Structures are given as C-alpha cells and as structure tokens.
Amino acid sequence: MSLTSLPMLLAQVTADDLEREKIFLQHNYEFLSYGLTAAWVILVIYLLMLLGRQKKLKREIASLRAMLEDKKA
C-alpha cells in the first residue's frame, strides 16, 4: 500500500466502523474466556471429585481395618 492511499483508506473508516470493531473484539474475547473457563472448570471439578472419592475410600478402608483388628483382638 502506498503512503498516499493510507489517508484515503482511513478517511473511509467511520466512527461507527470503529465502534463495531471494538464491540466485536470485546465480545470475541469474552467468549474465548468463557470457553477456556468452562474447559478448566469441568476438568478441575472432575479432578477434585476423584481426589475426594480417593480420600473417602482410604478413610473407609482404615476404619474397616481398625474394626477387624479390634474384633480379632
């Protein structure tokens, strides 16, 4: 693009165009962040569920073992 055509090009861009572009970019960014947050929230919730379940199982095993040892004694 030559230097003389740049001012002509800029003259064709109206304030409405700029406003529309700004709204598009904001909207676009908003949806990208929703997407990434959703992906992470699902995986983190599942990971926390896994760890919670693991803790519960280990607690149950420990209490059953203790109960069995008491009975044997």
Add this chain to the structure above:
Amino acid sequence: MRDKILYALGAVALAILVWNINTIARLPEETRQGMVFKIIFFHVPVAITAMLCAAAALVASVLFLVTRNFKYDALAVAVTEVGLAFLAANLITGSIWGREIWGIWWAWDARLTSALVCWLLYAGYLMLRRAVEEPTQRATFAAVFSIFAFIDVPIVIFSIKWWRTQHPQPVFWGGGSFPPDWTTHFLWNMLAMALLGTVMVGVRLQQEDCQRELDSLRREAHAM
C-alpha cells in the same frame, strides 16, 4: 512409587499448560474469527484425548472378555470416566465457540449430534455399572456395552467427511493449515492434555484397587 510418578506427570502437564496458555494468549488473532478461534487449542486436544480414552476402553473391554481378568475391567471403567469428562469439556467449548461464530449454541448436525450421542452412551455405560451388583456379571455386561458404544466413535470422527455439516472441516486433514509455530503450540497442548488424562486414569485405577480392597474387607467383616 506409582503415586510419585503420577504427581510428576501431573506437574509436567500443568507446567506445559501454564507456559503454553501464556504463549497462545500472545499469538495474533485469526483473520476471520478473531480471538475466539484460539478455543481450538483446547477444544481439539480434549476431543482427541476423549477419543483415545474410548479406544482404550474398547481394547480393555475386549481383553476382559477374552481373559476374564478384572484389571482390564478396572482399566475400562477408568478410561471411560476420564474420557467422559474430556468429552464434556469438548462439547461445552464447541458450543461456546458456535455461539460466537454461528450465533447459536447448538446445531443438530452430524458431528455435534454424534458427539452428544457418544457422551450419552458412555454415561449410560457408567449407569449400567451402577445398576448391576454381581461383579462378574457387571464387568461382562459393561464390556459388551462398551464395545457397542465404540461404534459411535468412528461416526463422530468421520461425520464431517461423510456428510455436509455445519461443523467446520478439521485444520490438519481438511485442507486447512496452521502457521508452523501455531502447530507447535497445538501439539504441546495435545501432549499436556494426554498427560493430564493419563494422570486422571492412574488416580481412577488406584480407586478401583481401593474399592476391591474395601469389598474384600467388607466380606471379611460380614464373615466374622
């Protein structure tokens, strides 16, 4: 030892993801779609991880039916559950991308519908496991169900080739292309998601071990 390996793999996956998210955020916008295009860096790796989990579930289910070894049944349930979480992330990120680019949250096209059906089938697999009490019967029914559920996986993958869909053609085998540095970041994310999936499967397998131990302790307690 196994715990330590799992924690180390998890730490590596997180480190790659944190570094990669930072780099992806600084990549330029895609010409037509803008910033929201970057969802592809997560949407596709989670989908591939989910499909790999489905393939692993198929192999484990077949091996269980052949050998009757319960370690394959444990592997099948572990990979199915993890795959379901990844597929849920895939469906939701895709829906958010669709809302921005298509203007709608959901379209009943072949790719989206078959992916939803796949999610429902594997959710059904987990429900079936809860419904059957007897372990051998449960593992056999679940293995057969898992093999049938896998029929949907090639439909999900090839639906965009077989039918005209609203879902775009894939970047890598649909005639599109990424700039080379974008491909590198995509592959890093792919590796990180696969590692994260492996860690989740490892933790879920440990739970199956714990569950078996708990069941045998309960039997012992009842016998006393």
